[in-house]
Amino acid sequence: RKEVEQDPGPFNVPEGATVAFNCTYSNSASQSFFWYRQDCRKEPKLLMSVYSSGNEDGRFTAQLNRASQYISLLIRDSKLSDSATYLCVVRGKDSNYQLIWGAGTKLIIKP
């Protein structure tokens, strides 16, 4: 089983719709969680950190469910520019430097 698992998609979503996807992690001791965004043929960039209480940044909401060991990302009022691959990233308690990366979920927003 992979340490961090994501549905690869693609999720094909009409512009203006709400879309959500999850990421599961296997290490219950994981401490920190993030969503990165990666555009086609570009480098990953931090989208948002995921806090225990959940957090929101504009149209984006991230949630953490420790009991079921998953994090989620919800995008409201999706824009064409939201089309990208969304990478789930987890940092374990004992891994001082290392992040564990999911393979990503591809999102395509259609006009």
Added chain:
Amino acid sequence: DVKVTQSSRYLVKRTGEKVFLECVQDMDHENMFWYRQDPGLGLRLIYFSYDVKMKEKGDIPEGYSVSREKKERFSLILESASTNQTSMYLCASTLSGANIQYFGAGTRLSVL
């Protein structure tokens, strides 16, 4: 803004060649990382360095070595390139203890 610069965007090399991938960051970050990214596999850590002349193996170090002679520069070396090393290589840096990694634009390496 943090800037992480990788020396080449695209490289084509032949099997058996020695390949150098260079990465430079301008924010005085202590930690630097080399990943490779392949479809369906996500980013896999090859090596990382938390200080000058220090290096640690990541998950897939076989066939690679690294060098960090100066704080701002972290080099990835393929001693004898093989076709299974065809991949996208990403360099990243971060401050000590920080979670957020800043990436270079990547080097797409093809080994023929």
